[in-house]
Amino acid sequence: MARFEWAAEYDTGNDNIDDQHKQIFDAANLLFEAVRQKKEGDVLDQLFDVLLQYTNTHFKDEEEFFEEIGSSLLTFHKAEHRRLVDEIRDMWREKRQGSSEDIGMDLEHWMEQRLVPHIIKEDVRALEAAS
Ligand SMILES: [Fe+2]
Ligand SMILES: [Fe+2]
Structure with missing residues (x-):
């Protein structure tokens, strides 16, 4: 079973956005599975890159x-997106530098405490703030 499961309450009401969110879940699941299997090096780099892309x-x-x-919340929303992307980069860098104690936990935190609330x-x- 995949670590990160899509749930109906994550639906935004916009199918295109929901489909893309599900792709992020897929990428996170591939990365989590590779971490669980103790993959290292290029394999992990590529999966981080897929999640980032x-x-x-x-x-x-x-x-x-x-x-x-x-949407009147566009500027605020863009800044929030930049923070989320920076956090993936930080996770990746910490993994490469060996300073992350548990990359699987870092990814769980990002998915559950950062992406899902976003x-x-x-x-x-932002959808509701359409003019
Ligand atoms: Fe989104
Ligand atoms: Fe967003």
């Missing part, structure tokens, strides 16, 4: 969409 692409698309619909609160708020 999926997340970046989603944020870019979402920001364009929020701009199109005239989805269910900030994405929904």
